Amino acid sequence: MPGLLSSPVCLTVIWFLSWSLHLSCAQVWTYEVSAVQYGRLESNVTLACGKSQIRTPVVWHLNHSSALPWHRVASDGTLVLLHVEHTAQGVYSCYDNQGLLLHSVKLRLGHPPGLLSVSCQVPNHTHVRCSWVESVKTFLPAQYNASFRGNGQEWRPCVLDVARKHCDVDHPAFWQTIHTLRITETNGLGSETTYVRFRLHELLKPDPPESVLVKDLEGYPKRLIVSWEIPSSWPLHDAFPLIFQIRYRPQGSAYWSEVYSEESPVVIFDALAGYVHQVQIRARDEVNAESQWSEWSPLLLVRPWEAYSTPDPTEDLPPDATDYFFPFNAKPENATEKSHNPELEGDGNLGLVILLVLFSVVILITVLSLIYVVWVRQQRRDHVTKQELTSMVKMKSMPI
Numbered sequence: 001m002p003g004l005l006s007s008p009v010c011l012t013v014i015w016f017l018s019w020s021l022h023l024s025c026a027q028v029w030t031y032e033v034s035a036v037q038y039g040r041l042e043s044n045v046t047l048a049c050g051k052s053q054i055r056t057p058v059v060w061h062l063n064h065s066s067a068l069p070w071h072r073v074a075s076d077g078t079l080v081l082l083h084v085e086h087t088a089q090g091v092y093s094c095y096d097n098q099g100l101l102l103h104s105v106k107l108r109l110g111h112p113p114g115l116l117s118v119s120c121q122v123p124n125h126t127h128v129r130c131s132w133v134e135s136v137k138t139f140l141p142a143q144y145n146a147s148f149r150g151n152g153q154e155w156r157p158c159v160l161d162v163a164r165k166h167c168d169v170d171h172p173a174f175w176q177t178i179h180t181l182r183i184t185e186t187n188g189l190g191s192e193t194t195y196v197r198f199r200l201h202e203l204l205k206p207d208p209p210e211s212v213l214v215k216d217l218e219g220y221p222k223r224l225i226v227s228w229e230i231p232s233s234w235p236l237h238d239a240f241p242l243i244f245q246i247r248y249r250p251q252g253s254a255y256w257s258e259v260y261s262e263e264s265p266v267v268i269f270d271a272l273a274g275y276v277h278q279v280q281i282r283a284r285d286e287v288n289a290e291s292q293w294s295e296w297s298p299l300l301l302v303r304p305w306e307a308y309s310t311p312d313p314t315e316d317l318p319p320d321a322t323d324y325f326f327p328f329n330a331k332p333e334n335a336t337e338k339s340h341n342p343e344l345e346g347d348g349n350l351g352l353v354i355l356l357v358l359f360s361v362v363i364l365i366t367v368l369s370l371i372y373v374v375w376v377r378q379q380r381r382d383h384v385t386k387q388e389l390t391s392m393v394k395m396k397s398m399p400i
């Protein structure tokens with residue numbers, strides 16, 4: 001038997017049987033999934049029981065259950081679902097009166113596509129990104145097709161990223177005043193094309209400046225120095241210069257002061273001495289007056305230099321922390337110093353008290369011994385008798 005099982009012929013037969021079994025399973029499966037019918041929500045949907053006309057009465061099942069949504073069955077066996085809702089989705093099967101499966105179809109319900117709401121971003125002269133939002137929720141898988149052209153030019157594809165709902169065009173013809181984007185959305189119930197016309201030079205909006213830094217200027221209580229890098233999405237060469245707007249105000253004030261500059265860094269000369277300031281910066285194409293300002297860079301906080309008499313420890317902090325958070329660091333430092341001092345003083349006092357007590361005890365003992373010695377000598381000189389000696393012994397045993 002083992003010899004027979006391992007023989008090449010037997011193995012081939014086993015392989016062929018398992019392969020054909022697998023294939024037939026796959027065919028059933030693809031049959032069920034590929035036969036998809038789409039229907040509009042809240043409409044009447046008609047499902048035919050196969051292609052040929054069937055005379056005999058048929059039975060319909062949804063997901064292998066005879067419970068069907070609101071419906072009627074026509075004389076030719078077609079099923080009409082009335083005013084369908086989401087819950088009517090599933091696999092519909094029709095059987096003849098002997099229980100033989102005649103046809104099976106998967107029903108998916110939704111809406112045909114509507115117009116898209118499109119917006120385009122132009123972060124530099126060589127790039128356009130258009131994103132869209134559906135105005136109708138279709139509940140169905142969709143395909144998109146997008147193309148782009150300048151006035152009177154050929155359509156070019158706008159490269160799609162369907163998952164993120166945007167498409168990109170590189171090197172658009174910037175010298176053309178008007179451009180058109182065309183996006184077609186297609187699903188099982190239809191398709192809709194949206195056209196958008198726009199002027200690239202009006203949409204041009206750089207990204208905000210990067211690596212923005214604000215510092216105080218040592219020795220100048222009313223000055224701040226602001227530095228930054230041009231946005232990394234903006235070309236470096238001088239063909240497309242940017243103009244920068246810096247705004248600043250003391251924290252809590254409602255009014256901004258502004259400075260314009262073509263280059264980093266910029267010195268602010270009129271900061272309010274002793275106050276924390278908020279500082280932001282944004283950029284715009286300098287040549288094209290119709291283009292847009294970038295968003296503001298994130299808010300930075302800084303306090304101008306002050307003639308502090310506090311010692312140096314803050315200099316050991318990283319420069320950023322000193323720039324932006326110096327006032328906040330200063331307080332806790334003073335507080336800890338103060339809280340340490342009383343403790344130190346307490347220790348010193350205690351030592352001194354102990355020293356004084358010990359010293360006075362030593363002096364007391366010395367004085368008492370001297371008095372005793374003097375007294376003993378006096379006694380010896382006066383009465384050197386045995387009786388008196390015994391009385392002296394009594395005296396010695398007395399506590400001092």
Ligand SMILES: *[C@@H]1O[C@H](CO)[C@@H](O)[C@H](O)[C@H]1NC(C)=O
Pocket residue numbers: 042043044082083
């Ligand atoms: C759906 O069918 C019902 C009954 O046949 C009918 O009254 C109704 O008008 C139909 N609705 C639509 C949207 O066709």
Ligand SMILES: *[C@@H]1O[C@H](CO)[C@@H](O)[C@H](O)[C@H]1NC(C)=O
Pocket residue numbers: 062063087088089090091
């Ligand atoms: C039928 O099955 C599908 C999944 O195949 C499910 O989404 C649907 O809700 C089911 N329909 C009903 C009425 O149970």
Ligand SMILES: *[C@@H]1O[C@H](CO)[C@@H](O)[C@H](O)[C@H]1NC(C)=O
Pocket residue numbers: 145146147
């Ligand atoms: C996309 O649109 C272009 C131009 O209209 C057309 O030639 C192409 O077949 C479309 N592709 C798809 C997948 O619809």
Ligand SMILES: *[C@@H]1O[C@H](CO)[C@@H](O)[C@H](O)[C@H]1NC(C)=O
Pocket residue numbers: 123124125126127232233234235
């Ligand atoms: C223009 O912006 C896009 C998107 O941010 C970027 O990928 C591209 O490199 C930028 N072009 C230049 C010349 O910097």
